[in-house]
Amino acid sequence: MSENDPETAPNARAGAGSPGAPLVALRGITxxxxxxxxxxxVSLDIRAGETHALLGExxxxxxxxxxxxxxxxxxxxxxxxxxxxxxxxxxPADALELGIGTVYQHLTLVPTLTVLxxxxxxxAPELRLPFNAAQSRFDELSQLxxxxxxxxxxxxxxxLGQQQQVEIMKALWRDSRVLILDEPTSMLTPQGVxxxxxxxxxxxxxxxxxxxxxxxxxxxxxxxxxxxVLRRGVKVGSIEPAELRSGSTEELTEAIVGLIxxxxxxxxxxxxxxxxxxxxxxxxxxxxSEVLLEISGVAADSDRAGGSLSEIDxxxxxxxxxxxxxxxxxxxxxxAEVLAGQRGITAGRIKLEDREIDSLAVSERQxxxxxxVTDDRLGEGTVRDLDVALNLVLKRIGxxxxxxxxxxxxDEIDAMAERLVEEYDIRTPSVRTxxxxxxxxxxxxxxxxxxxxxxxxxxxxxxxxxxLDLRTAQFVHEQIRxxxxxxxGSLLISTELDELIxxxxxxxxxxxxxxxxIVENGPSVQERVGELMVAL
Amino acid sequence: xxxxxxxxAVSGALSRERLRAGATIVSASVVPVILAFFVGGLIIAxxxxxxxxxxxxxxxxxxLDSNGLQESIIRxxxxxxxxxxxxxxxxxxxxxxxxxxxxxxxxxxxxxxxxSLVGSIGVAPTLxxxxxxxxxxxxxxxxxxxxxxxxxxxxxxxxxxxMSFIGIGLANLLVKGxxxxxVGGVARTDTLQxxxxxxxLFGTRIHSGIIIALAxxxxxxxxxxxxxLGLRLQILGxxxxxAVHAGLKPAKLIVVAFLVSGAMIGxxxxxxxxxxxxxxxxxxxxxxxxxxxxxxxxxxxxxLASIGFVALFSVVQIGGETASREADISSDFLLALFGLxxxxxxxxxxxxxxxxxxxxLPSQGAAxxxxxxEPDEPDPSGPLAPQEGAR
Numbered sequence: 001m002s003e004n005d006p007e008t009a010p011n012a013r014a015g016a017g018s019p020g021a022p023l024v025a026l027r028g029i030t031x032x033x034x035x036x037x038x039x040x041x042v043s044l045d046i047r048a049g050e051t052h053a054l055l056g057e058x059x060x061x062x063x064x065x066x067x068x069x070x071x072x073x074x075x076x077x078x079x080x081x082x083x084x085x086x087x088x089x090x091x092p093a094d095a096l097e098l099g100i101g102t103v104y105q106h107l108t109l110v111p112t113l114t115v116l117x118x119x120x121x122x123x124a125p126e127l128r129l130p131f132n133a134a135q136s137r138f139d140e141l142s143q144l145x146x147x148x149x150x151x152x153x154x155x156x157x158x159x160l161g162q163q164q165q166v167e168i169m170k171a172l173w174r175d176s177r178v179l180i181l182d183e184p185t186s187m188l189t190p191q192g193v194x195x196x197x198x199x200x201x202x203x204x205x206x207x208x209x210x211x212x213x214x215x216x217x218x219x220x221x222x223x224x225x226x227x228x229v230l231r232r233g234v235k236v237g238s239i240e241p242a243e244l245r246s247g248s249t250e251e252l253t254e255a256i257v258g259l260i261x262x263x264x265x266x267x268x269x270x271x272x273x274x275x276x277x278x279x280x281x282x283x284x285x286x287x288x289s290e291v292l293l294e295i296s297g298v299a300a301d302s303d304r305a306g307g308s309l310s311e312i313d314x315x316x317x318x319x320x321x322x323x324x325x326x327x328x329x330x331x332x333x334x335x336a337e338v339l340a341g342q343r344g345i346t347a348g349r350i351k352l353e354d355r356e357i358d359s360l361a362v363s364e365r366q367x368x369x370x371x372x373v374t375d376d377r378l379g380e381g382t383v384r385d386l387d388v389a390l391n392l393v394l395k396r397i398g399x400x401x402x403x404x405x406x407x408x409x410x411d412e413i414d415a416m417a418e419r420l421v422e423e424y425d426i427r428t429p430s431v432r433t434x435x436x437x438x439x440x441x442x443x444x445x446x447x448x449x450x451x452x453x454x455x456x457x458x459x460x461x462x463x464x465x466x467x468l469d470l471r472t473a474q475f476v477h478e479q480i481r482x483x484x485x486x487x488x489g490s491l492l493i494s495t496e497l498d499e500l501i502x503x504x505x506x507x508x509x510x511x512x513x514x515x516x517x518i519v520e521n522g523p524s525v526q527e528r529v530g531e532l533m534v535a536l
Numbered sequence: 537x538x539x540x541x542x543x544x545a546v547s548g549a550l551s552r553e554r555l556r557a558g559a560t561i562v563s564a565s566v567v568p569v570i571l572a573f574f575v576g577g578l579i580i581a582x583x584x585x586x587x588x589x590x591x592x593x594x595x596x597x598x599x600l601d602s603n604g605l606q607e608s609i610i611r612x613x614x615x616x617x618x619x620x621x622x623x624x625x626x627x628x629x630x631x632x633x634x635x636x637x638x639x640x641x642x643x644x645x646x647x648x649x650x651x652s653l654v655g656s657i658g659v660a661p662t663l664x665x666x667x668x669x670x671x672x673x674x675x676x677x678x679x680x681x682x683x684x685x686x687x688x689x690x691x692x693x694x695x696x697x698x699m700s701f702i703g704i705g706l707a708n709l710l711v712k713g714x715x716x717x718x719v720g721g722v723a724r725t726d727t728l729q730x731x732x733x734x735x736x737l738f739g740t741r742i743h744s745g746i747i748i749a750l751a752x753x754x755x756x757x758x759x760x761x762x763x764x765l766g767l768r769l770q771i772l773g774x775x776x777x778x779a780v781h782a783g784l785k786p787a788k789l790i791v792v793a794f795l796v797s798g799a800m801i802g803x804x805x806x807x808x809x810x811x812x813x814x815x816x817x818x819x820x821x822x823x824x825x826x827x828x829x830x831x832x833x834x835x836x837x838x839x840l841a842s843i844g845f846v847a848l849f850s851v852v853q854i855g856g857e858t859a860s861r862e863a864d865i866s867s868d869f870l871l872a873l874f875g876l877x878x879x880x881x882x883x884x885x886x887x888x889x890x891x892x893x894x895x896x897l898p899s900q901g902a903a904x905x906x907x908x909x910e911p912d913e914p915d916p917s918g919p920l921a922p923q924e925g926a927r
Contacts, residue, residue: 340781341783342780342781361783361785362780362781362782362783363782363783363784364783365783366783372781374781376777379775379777379778380775380777380778380780380781381778381781382775382778383771383774383775383778384774384775385770385774386770386771386774390767394771394778394782395782395783397764397767397768397771397782397784398764398768403763403764406763406764406765407762407763408762408763408764408767
């Protein structure tokens with residue numbers, strides 16, 4: 001490897017943390033998709049014993065870049081060098097062969113198999129499964145990672161943090177030299193994030209090169225030895241280890257924020273504070289004592305483990321924003337569906353003002369002003385083959401004035417759609433454009449426009465800014481505030497604690513389908529929510 | 537892009553978009569047919585026959601010749617009704633693959649009851665009663681798959697096929713049992729006299745079933761594109777979770793779609809008996825149900841467009857029968873020809889999708905990075921797309 005590069009230290013791999021020739025180098029990677037340049041001549045050095053944080057907004061091209069590195073996509077242009085040799089990684093198997101292991105944002109384990117079986121799932125040359133060898137490899141890695149479960153439990157019985165550890169083991173299984181983690185903290189509790197940080201430190205000492213993808217600035221600074229910032233597919237800058245060690249957090253934050261947002265910084269300053277520093281906690285204010293929504297003793301089944309609801313008691317007052325915090329998959333979606341009427345309840349009752357609504361159908365609740373902004377905006381929230389206008393009336397099919405005598409009144413629908421497109425700043429060529437061709441942010445605006453029009457009384461927001469760029473997220477936040485001022489009650493489900501703190505009056509914490517407690521927003525709310533998230 | 541200045545550009549872009557969409561649909565539907573006939577011609581040539589005279593005969597006997605033209609139009613009537621029924625189901629995302637059973641069972645009832653009923657209540661009431669009965673029988677035969685799907689989510693592909701086998705068997709049992717004629721020979725029902733059948737049109741041999749069929753297909757088109765029921769069914773087919781989320785009642789819609797579908801297909805059975813055969817011979821089974829499926833897909837489930845494809849298919853069937861006899865080729869060749877249409881339909885669809893996903897690449901790759909010259913581009917949501925593409 002060193003023959004190709006005279007400057008290389010003789011043993012680059014051993015020198016943990018020391019600069020040398022990069023273990024893996026991306027050179028001028030370019031990749032485009034129809035209409036978008038996802039990566040534009042991006043170069044990246046990945047060094048042994050170093051955590052390289054790759055930072056950028058949603059859609060900046062981070063996922064594309066690591067998909068190229070892990071062999072899921074092939075670049076249009078540019079090359080990948082491993083130990084100085086230019087190579088082609090044309091499949092995930094190639095990447096594994098080269099010692100590049102990847103932990104994807106979404107888990108890829110088989111829940112009904114044991115941990116060991118999942119780990120042995122890779123390409124195996126032997127006919128017989130090598131149980132003994134696998135067990136000793138598991139012991140090795142579990143010591144390294146500080147794993148506290150045995151290899152023969154079923155993956156579905158592990159909590160998300162543990163499942164992620166299995167994913168990391170799987171990525172390291174075949175003596176990987178590079179570990180890529182795509183948004184690894186998105187499903188962890190604050191405590192889980194801290195543990196992950198410890199694990200990464202131990203792995204680094206062993207000489208592993210780590211690529212850590214995140215859109216959270218503080219994580220990049222805390223966990224990275226080197227930070228590269230992507231914006232709109234372009235690597236707009238990076239911060240070297242020396243700078244990272246010497247700079248204060250404020251200086252670094254400012255420098256990186258400049259890189260992420262470029263010239264937009266000034267206009268976005270307000271929202272950045274909100275996002276990066278957690279913002280001013282919203283002062284708890286329950287101006288009205290009028291109860292809009294009352295959930296008592298509600299239980300419901302779920303198709304997923306950990307999602308079944310039990311004994312949910314919650315009230316939302318007029319003009320109040322009640323946040324629901326918790327690690328994803330702990331019954332939040334089920335709660336939202338129960339309220340919207342998409343999921344039946346097995347116990348308890350739900351009252352909207354004075355009316356029991358738990359036996360009402362989805363459309364009847366919608367009529368009463370109970371609205372649901374779903375987190376699955378592309379899956380269930382919109383019908384991609386229909387145009388924007390029809391998606392805006394999706395929940396009012398057959399109703400006047402859009403339909404009369406069963407016959408569609410396109411003029412009326414289009415006029416209403418034009419109005420909402422204007423009001424919610426939906427960027428679409430026309431209201432007759434298929435919604436499937438719009439970007440995620442605009443699709444979310446369509447969903448918001450639909451749910452927040454026609455006099456909402458109580459709105460359930462389920463992860464309303466998930467996967468959105470900062471500006472659209474900011475827009476969503478404004479809408480939630482505006483509704484609150486209008487007296488609408490909101491239930492805001494989110495996995496982003498910062499978002500909840502910025503918007504909520506009270507924050508309820510969910511874990512394993514139960515409400516662990518409700519915290520008034522205010523000082524040290526973060527810690528109290530964190531405690532409730534791990535309590536059992 | 538809002539504001540007065542953009543509006544003319546928007547409408548221009550819209551009409552261009554529509555034009556391109558239209559061209560895509562035409563090419564995606566017509567190209568496979570042309571390719572299939574071309575390859576079919578090669579096969580005929582390999583068999584040592586003259587493809588030009590074969591296709592010439594086919595067109596002559598199916599379209600140009602007055603007798604053939606009438607036969608083709610007569611054949612269109614049941615096919616159009618089946619197409620109407622299938623489009624309703626498929627648009628709603630429901631695979632009604634049991635058309636043959638629904639068709640034959642309805643036909644058996646019409647054939648079994650009509651001859652005796654004519655004597656007691658007269659011709660017109662009999663015809664109307666039989667059409668209604670056939671629609672009810674066809675609809676009823678979808679009820680089991682519909683309820684199983686609506687209530688328990690049982691895959692309708694399997695249940696409709698199973699019910700189809702049962703329906704075919706039951707139709708034959710009826711014809712060999714209660715409906716069997718006293719006249720000897722092959723088991724069949726009594727024959728409805730020619731003068732008691734669906735009236736002919738304008739002194740031709742074309743019976744009025746084609747009117748019923750055209751009315752049905754136009755009604756389906758209007759309902760699917762202009763009414764709230766049509767939109768609901770479309771949403772059900774396009775996105776089932778979306779339908780639940782939007783507050784539609786999927787269970788109810790599934791049953792409605794199946795019943796309408798079965799009723800149309802049942803009507804087809806009655807029209808064929810009351811207009812053409814006059815009686816149901818045991819083992820009668822034209823198996824049109826499965827043959828119409830590719831036609832409605834070539835028409836992209838558009839009811840009006842399906843008229844054209846049904847017409848084409850009828851001409852090929854009617855003209856092709858004579859043509860293949862004259863060229864001494866098995867008439868099964870016509871099935872092979874339609875198999876080729878399906879094959880090329882799949883291939884063009886595949887190529888279209890592949891091209892669609894990479895169409896922009898050459899021009900974009902050549903341009904010096906659009907993201908760099910305009911870092912301040914105001915649309916913030918654009919960059920979300922690559923991630924979606926990456927997954």
